[in-house]
Amino acid sequence: MEFPFDVDALLPERITVLDQHLRPPARRPGTTTPARVDLQQQIMTIVDELGKASAKAQHLPAPITSASRMQSNRHVMYILKDTSARMAGKGAIVGFLKVGYKKLFVLDDREAHNEVEPLCILDFYIHESLQRHGHGRDLFQYMLQKERVEPHQLAIDRPSQKLLKFLNKHYNLETTVPQVNNFVIFEGFFAHQHRPPATSLRATRHSCAAAVDPMPAAPARKLPPKRAEGDIKPYSSSDRECSDFSFFYSNLCCHDSLPFPFSSLSCSFFSLSPVLKVAVEPPWPLNRAPRRATPPAHPPPRSSSLGNSPERGPLRPFVPEQELLRSLRLCPPHPTARLLLATDPGGSPAQRRRTRTPAGLVAQSCSYSRHGRLNSSSPNTGNQELKQGEQETENRSASEEQVLSQHGSGEEPMHTVPPQAQAPPAQSWTMGGDMFNARFIRNLQERRSTRPW
Numbered sequence: 001m002e003f004p005f006d007v008d009a010l011l012p013e014r015i016t017v018l019d020q021h022l023r024p025p026a027r028r029p030g031t032t033t034p035a036r037v038d039l040q041q042q043i044m045t046i047v048d049e050l051g052k053a054s055a056k057a058q059h060l061p062a063p064i065t066s067a068s069r070m071q072s073n074r075h076v077m078y079i080l081k082d083t084s085a086r087m088a089g090k091g092a093i094v095g096f097l098k099v100g101y102k103k104l105f106v107l108d109d110r111e112a113h114n115e116v117e118p119l120c121i122l123d124f125y126i127h128e129s130l131q132r133h134g135h136g137r138d139l140f141q142y143m144l145q146k147e148r149v150e151p152h153q154l155a156i157d158r159p160s161q162k163l164l165k166f167l168n169k170h171y172n173l174e175t176t177v178p179q180v181n182n183f184v185i186f187e188g189f190f191a192h193q194h195r196p197p198a199t200s201l202r203a204t205r206h207s208c209a210a211a212v213d214p215m216p217a218a219p220a221r222k223l224p225p226k227r228a229e230g231d232i233k234p235y236s237s238s239d240r241e242c243s244d245f246s247f248f249y250s251n252l253c254c255h256d257s258l259p260f261p262f263s264s265l266s267c268s269f270f271s272l273s274p275v276l277k278v279a280v281e282p283p284w285p286l287n288r289a290p291r292r293a294t295p296p297a298h299p300p301p302r303s304s305s306l307g308n309s310p311e312r313g314p315l316r317p318f319v320p321e322q323e324l325l326r327s328l329r330l331c332p333p334h335p336t337a338r339l340l341l342a343t344d345p346g347g348s349p350a351q352r353r354r355t356r357t358p359a360g361l362v363a364q365s366c367s368y369s370r371h372g373r374l375n376s377s378s379p380n381t382g383n384q385e386l387k388q389g390e391q392e393t394e395n396r397s398a399s400e401e402q403v404l405s406q407h408g409s410g411e412e413p414m415h416t417v418p419p420q421a422q423a424p425p426a427q428s429w430t431m432g433g434d435m436f437n438a439r440f441i442r443n444l445q446e447r448r449s450t451r452p453w
């Protein structure tokens with residue numbers, strides 16, 4: 001992969017390690033040094049382009065690796081540059097490997113749940129023209145040494161067939177331990193305890209939790225001390241997974257911009273992981289709509305979050321909290337509703353707990369029907385919408401994502417019902433029913449559209 005700038009000078013080593021700071025490495029003595037900000041911009045361009053190429057190679061609808069994602073996560077990227085003579089001049093990039101620690105529930109061979117935080121292979125790509133030349137192995141080997149981890153200690157975020165073959169060929173990893181999430185672990189995962197090196201990613205993050213006891217069978221529930229809220233993305237945590245249902249979830253669970261009480265919900269409530277679905281349930285009334293969150297029978301596509309796409313356009317304002325509270329007043333009395341109404345609209349800090357992922361921001365743009373589909377009053381509309389969304393997610397290519405981003409950027413009219421048709425809707429719907437059905441959302445939209453501003 002070539003770039004319009006001097007990759008060779010920008011990345012002096014064959015393999016460059018980038019963390020969330022995306023700092024340009026020190027340049028070779030004697031090379032001219034452009035402004036540091038320009039260098040960082042070049043690094044970001046490389047990361048973005050690699051992420052796009054990887055997504056394309058894996059048929060993901062959107063990149064799961066980008067500069068902005070790198071900056072907001074504690075992932076580490078190993079970038080391999082082409083040092084061959086043919087690339088003399090500006091140089092080129094061969095590929096990259098992205099890893100990061102993630103908190104997961106994994107099943108051991110006795111099907112017991114174990115809460116662990118292994119190093120995960122998150123994204124891996126070698127340029128098409130250079131695959132099967134041993135570059136992937138070089139990169140992987142370098143990462144294993146740097147992170148001081150054995151291949152069987154890794155969790156792989158929904159590996160492709162190529163990666164499975166790669167792991168089998170180079171590391172004899174074949175027998176997997178069946179999981180209920182999208183991560184793949186191999187036999188031996190539970191056999192040894194990973195002792196991170198002093199300089200590894202893990203040690204940097206959790207220096208005080210580095211030492212753990214040996215475990216004969218399954219890892220004990222040994223986790224580092226609680227981190228800052230924004231850092232914790234428990235359980236499912238898969239960029240790919242979270243995004244597979246983004247068409248629906250971004251309406252609900254990426255809630256940076258949702259009004260209270262939705263804003264107080266954790267993404268975890270809507271986790272696709274059966275483990276978590278059992279473990280955590282959202283409070284009423286949100287616990288009345290889990291069916292929509294059920295993953296389809298067939299495995300979801302490898303995809304990324306539309307919502308998380310860094311290319312999303314500007315966001316629309318969401319319905320104000322007062323609007324929602326007013327809607328709640330239409331409901332039959334319910335203790336929770338009363339509590340909500342009695343609560344200060346600003347809410348307590350705990351109620352307003354929010355994630356800070358970019359995905360959250362996109363919830364806004366996705367919360368409205370960009371195509372007017374939610375306008376149907378059919379009770380099944382919600383399901384149709386979900387199916388449509390899933391279908392779209394499956395079908396959408398990376399290039400289509402660009403188009404959708406524009407659609408989501410607020411270009412389309414937001415009113416799905418003409419103002420004169422805005423007679424109060426039949427008050428038959430209730431929060432106690434399936435509150436995320438189309439009528440509920442339409443109601444919110446109609447109410448919003450009556451706003452004079």
Ligand SMILES: CC(=O)SCCNC(=O)CCNC(=O)[C@H](O)C(C)(C)COP(=O)(O)OP(=O)(O)OC[C@H]1O[C@@H](n2cnc3c(N)ncnc32)[C@H](O)[C@@H]1OP(=O)(O)O
Pocket residue numbers: 054057058121122123124125126127130131132133134135136137138156157158159160161162163165166167169
């Ligand atoms: C968690 C994730 O990131 S999943 C996504 C993984 N990435 C992708 O699938 C993107 C497309 N593929 C690639 O980028 C690369 O093929 C990688 C990263 C999987 C492997 O990198 P490479 O440089 O090709 O690997 P390397 O040359 O070291 O090893 C080759 C071995 O990998 C496997 N492999 C690589 N390409 C293929 C392929 N097209 N078909 C089948 N197996 C393949 C084989 O085991 C192969 O050995 P073989 O040639 O003897 O059959």
